[in-house]
Amino acid sequence: MRLSALARALRDGPAETLLDVGCGDGAITRWIDSLAICRSIIGIDPDKESIDDARRLTDSRRVSYRIRSTDTMDFPTRRFDVVLMSYVLHHMDDPVAGARRVAQVLRPGGRLIVREPLADGLSPPQIAARDLHHLKARIDRLRGIKHNETLASDAIRRVIERAGYRIVTEQIVCGSDGDTTDRAIEFALSYGGIGLGEAIERMRARVVEAIRCDGVEDQPEILLVATLRTHAERSDDPVERHGHERRDQDQCR
Numbered sequence: 001m002r003l004s005a006l007a008r009a010l011r012d013g014p015a016e017t018l019l020d021v022g023c024g025d026g027a028i029t030r031w032i033d034s035l036a037i038c039r040s041i042i043g044i045d046p047d048k049e050s051i052d053d054a055r056r057l058t059d060s061r062r063v064s065y066r067i068r069s070t071d072t073m074d075f076p077t078r079r080f081d082v083v084l085m086s087y088v089l090h091h092m093d094d095p096v097a098g099a100r101r102v103a104q105v106l107r108p109g110g111r112l113i114v115r116e117p118l119a120d121g122l123s124p125p126q127i128a129a130r131d132l133h134h135l136k137a138r139i140d141r142l143r144g145i146k147h148n149e150t151l152a153s154d155a156i157r158r159v160i161e162r163a164g165y166r167i168v169t170e171q172i173v174c175g176s177d178g179d180t181t182d183r184a185i186e187f188a189l190s191y192g193g194i195g196l197g198e199a200i201e202r203m204r205a206r207v208v209e210a211i212r213c214d215g216v217e218d219q220p221e222i223l224l225v226a227t228l229r230t231h232a233e234r235s236d237d238p239v240e241r242h243g244h245e246r247r248d249q250d251q252c253r
């Protein structure tokens with residue numbers, strides 16, 4: 001159900017060449033390939049193990065993978081019809097810089113499609129899921145894996161707009177991928193293990209209690225489609241103009 005919104009967005013414009021940024025083990029990359037709308041799909045991820053898994057699990061001549069991040073990718077400019085960032089922004093050090101970097105490989109009129117779990121506007125069972133997600137993020141960070149807390153919808157829009165895009169369509173996609181309350185509790189209890197400190201254990205106890213109380217339903221996600229702002233749009237924007245003026249003044253000093 002969640003992915004059908006992404007399928008509609010992908011079909012709603014040219015998508016012959018697609019870059020899947022932060023593809024992980026390629027689960028979404030393979031699913032996109034199965035839609036048979038792309039001639040070529042490249043998945044990138046800085047994590048070697050994930051790319052090894054993606055290569056092992058993928059059997060399609062249309063799909064290839066590279067161990068690259070938004071900082072290290074080296075594609076020719078204007079290469080892709082679509083760049084997808086699915087559940088990646090909250091894993092990045094600097095999401096604005098990352099989204100700006102992918103703008104260079106998007107062809108004119110090409111589309112950036114962003115999927116992100118939402119941290120705001122949640123019902124109690126969705127709050128329980130968000131808090132479980134944030135517990136997982138905190139444990140990942142302790143283990144040296146980049147994983148920030150999820151963002152509110154306004155913050156996600158701001159990232160995309162600051163990176164130089166105009167949001168064309170947006171929708172909030174709700175519904176659960178079928179995680180039961182029992183499974184979520186089991187996951188919270190198993191996650192992390194011993195020795196992560198009292199603060200984490202307290203956080204975990206709170207999350208388990210909230211799930212027991214309210215049940216759990218997946219965090220809703222936002223699905224944004226954006227295109228690069230034209231030069232004229234950028235110079236009409238007072239924030240952007242002001243920024244340029246300030247930079248111009250700085251350069252004169």
Ligand SMILES: C[S@@+](CC[C@H](N)C(=O)[O-])C[C@H]1O[C@@H](n2cnc3c(N)ncnc32)[C@H](O)[C@@H]1O
Binds near residue numbers: 044070088
């Ligand atoms: C939660 S996974 C998303 C996997 C997949 N896109 C999905 O929707 O299921 C986030 C991925 O983003 C990757 N990542 C983090 N920073 C990145 C960057 N700067 N450039 C590309 N990928 C990045 C991580 O290595 C991780 O595999």
